[in-house]
Amino acid sequence: xxxxxxxxxxxxxxxxxxxxxxxxxxxxxxxxxxxxxxxxxxxxxxxxxxxxxxxxxxxxxxxxxxxxxxxxxxxxxxxxxxxxxxxxxxxxxxxxxxxxxxxxxxxxxxxxxxxxxxxxxxxxxxxxxxxxxxxxxxxxxxxxxxxxxxxxxxxxxxxxxxxxxxxxxxxxxxxxxxxxxxxxxxxxxxxxxxxxxxxxxxxxxxxxxxxxxxxxxxxxxxxxxxxxxxxxxxxxxxxxxxxxxxxxxxxxxxxxxxxxxxxxxxxxxxxxxxxxxxxxxxxxxxxxxx
Amino acid sequence: xxxxxxxxxxxxxxxxxxxxxxxxxxxxxxxxxxxxxxxxxxxxxxxxxxxxxxxxxxxxxxxxxxxxxxxxxxxxxxxxxxxxxxxxxxxxxxxxxxxxxxxxxxxxxxxxxxxxxxxxxxxxxxxxxxxxxxxxxxxxxxxxxxxxxxxxxxxxxxxxxxxxxxxxxxxxxxxxxxxxxxxxxxxxxxxxxxxxxxxxxxxxxxxxxxxxxxxxxxxxxxxxxxxxxxxxxxxxxxxxxxxxxxxxxxxxxxxxxxxxxxxxxxxx
Numbered sequence: 001x002x003x004x005x006x007x008x009x010x011x012x013x014x015x016x017x018x019x020x021x022x023x024x025x026x027x028x029x030x031x032x033x034x035x036x037x038x039x040x041x042x043x044x045x046x047x048x049x050x051x052x053x054x055x056x057x058x059x060x061x062x063x064x065x066x067x068x069x070x071x072x073x074x075x076x077x078x079x080x081x082x083x084x085x086x087x088x089x090x091x092x093x094x095x096x097x098x099x100x101x102x103x104x105x106x107x108x109x110x111x112x113x114x115x116x117x118x119x120x121x122x123x124x125x126x127x128x129x130x131x132x133x134x135x136x137x138x139x140x141x142x143x144x145x146x147x148x149x150x151x152x153x154x155x156x157x158x159x160x161x162x163x164x165x166x167x168x169x170x171x172x173x174x175x176x177x178x179x180x181x182x183x184x185x186x187x188x189x190x191x192x193x194x195x196x197x198x199x200x201x202x203x204x205x206x207x208x209x210x211x212x213x214x215x216x217x218x219x220x221x222x223x224x225x226x227x228x229x230x231x232x233x234x235x236x237x238x239x240x241x242x243x244x245x246x247x248x249x250x251x252x253x254x255x256x257x258x259x260x261x262x263x264x265x266x267x268x269x270x271x272x273x274x275x276x277x278x279x280x281x282x283x284x285x286x287x288x289x290x
Numbered sequence: 291x292x293x294x295x296x297x298x299x300x301x302x303x304x305x306x307x308x309x310x311x312x313x314x315x316x317x318x319x320x321x322x323x324x325x326x327x328x329x330x331x332x333x334x335x336x337x338x339x340x341x342x343x344x345x346x347x348x349x350x351x352x353x354x355x356x357x358x359x360x361x362x363x364x365x366x367x368x369x370x371x372x373x374x375x376x377x378x379x380x381x382x383x384x385x386x387x388x389x390x391x392x393x394x395x396x397x398x399x400x401x402x403x404x405x406x407x408x409x410x411x412x413x414x415x416x417x418x419x420x421x422x423x424x425x426x427x428x429x430x431x432x433x434x435x436x437x438x439x440x441x442x443x444x445x446x447x448x449x450x451x452x453x454x455x456x457x458x459x460x461x462x463x464x465x466x467x468x469x470x471x472x473x474x475x476x477x478x479x480x481x482x483x484x485x486x487x488x489x490x491x492x493x494x495x496x497x498x499x500x501x502x503x504x505x506x507x508x509x510x511x512x513x514x515x516x517x518x519x520x521x522x523x524x525x526x527x528x529x530x531x532x533x534x535x536x537x538x539x540x541x542x543x544x545x546x547x548x549x550x551x552x553x554x555x556x557x558x
Contacts, residue, residue, distance in 0.1 A: 084557050085557060086556070087558070089556045090489045092488075139555075140554075140555030140556055141557040169442075169443075169465075171473065174463065174464050174489050175462060175464055175489070176498060178443070178463075178464040179446070179551060180555060181419075181446060182422050182425075182449075182450045183554060183555070186423065186427070186548050189423040189424070190548070212414070212419050212443045213418075213422055214419070216413075217420070229415075230410050231415035231418070232409075232414070236405060236469075237405055237410070240406070241405075241407070250410060258412070260416055
């Protein structure tokens with residue numbers, strides 16, 4: 001790996017390596033318009049507003065590492081398995097190239113960052129997915145890292161906080177990726193049976209095999225406003241049914257109404273909300289009564 | 291028809307109308323079957339058949355994703371596409387099996403979990419996730435047999451088992467080859483390449499440790515020619531394997547099940 005990719009220059013004026021597809025930045029002024037309401041915005045005002053539009057609350061997509069900055073106490077996060085990478089178990093066409101490109105684009109080795117940190121002083125195992133790495137898809141390395149994190153948390157009596165963003169299982173690893181659903185779900189179950197609290201923060205979008213495994217198994221399911229949460233993606237459903245989906249379908253707000261989310265929490269309040277929950281759960285671990 | 295590779299040919303055959311479906315397997319392997327309905331939440335999903343019967347002398351809980359053969363049958367069973375209520379019905383029967391230390395046998399045959407508005411609103415993802423977690427720690431032996439189509443999340447939602455078997459004509463895949471081709475090459479006509487790349491047939495899956503046994507089908511495996519010899523052998527295989535699994539302690543059974551799935555994946 002060359003040094004350049006380690007110390008990547010920001011690609012646009014919005015933020016570092018966290019590109020936002022819908023954002024067109026004016027090359028001359030560095031200004032841009034909000035994809036939500038069209039209002040002209042300054043980079044700094046977006047940054048101080050937790051990467052959301054101050055006018056309409058449109059949420060810009062942020063990388064997995066910045067998430068950790070929002071939630072963990074400064075300097076408290078210790079990463080596990082930072083270098084773990086997936087093999088190409090099926091020698092799938094162009095997969096190796098795609099992995100290389102994803103590493104370049106995201107500055108990460110894989111689609112999830114795992115470790116332990118403190119949240120307002122409460123020790124917690126944390127994972128944070130990264131949409132810039134092959135749309136946060138789950139292959140063997142993602143499955144293994146998350147499984148190991150839950151096993152560590154079980155062993156060390158820690159709660160787990162997971163921030164999800166994912167298109168689902170990583171197709172290029174075939175059935176190996178599908179089986180990661182069972183593997184991670186099993187690790188979550190063991191942690192739960194041992195008395196561990198697991199909080200999920202669903203962010204935009206969380207779909208497919210990730211929703212249908214560890215993302216829907218939280219004791220408490222939180223979501224960001226407007227986050228899309230579903231099993232099948234909206235386009236797939238539209239194509240299958242040959243009809244337009246109702247407005248707001250699969251949004252956090254409608255998923256809340258359907259009963260699959262406990263609360264919707266805005267970015268600036270997430271850390272304190274999670275802290276309150278940890279406090280109410282005795283720090284997030286209570287030895288199971290047998 | 292232009293020539294297509296063996297993997298895609300298998301996918302197309304696995305979807306064939308005349309292949310034995312779950313109800314045929316239940317009729318051929320299980321005696322005195324009693325079907326039990328409903329998820330106790332809001333409905334009875336006809337895509338999933340669940341009940342209790344005898345495998346030889348052994349009472350077993352049987353769950354099958356049913357496709358049916360004729361068009362009216364297919365419509366009645368929603369083409370083997372299960373809803374969240376179906377996965378919850380299956381879990382309810384598995385919990386009853388656990389309470390009475392009765393083994394669980396699943397026949398999996400689905401192109402995928404039902405993709406629709408109601409299925410999403412009723413928590414398709416949650417229902418599948420719950421099954422994965424609960425099946426991993428269910429304190430009774432489970433065998434899942436992929437008999438035709440093993441379509442993605444809808445299939446694995448009933449295939450977390452001590453042993454996963456697969457008919458030699460079946461496929462088991464993270465994604466339908468057509469969808470895979472559409473996503474990767476924006477062209478469905480590359481489905482056969484996708485099928486080949488996805489390694490979705492029994493032999494490579496056995497090698498990857500995804501399945502535990504391949505069940506060799508007779509040539510031309512059609513419902514009309516359902517072959518006593520084949521199902522006799524399957525019945526005996528299931529019986530002896532359940533006997534072996536039942537002799538393990540619960541701890542050993544569950545540790546072995548967890549480790550089997552735990553091992554899948556290659557990384558550095």
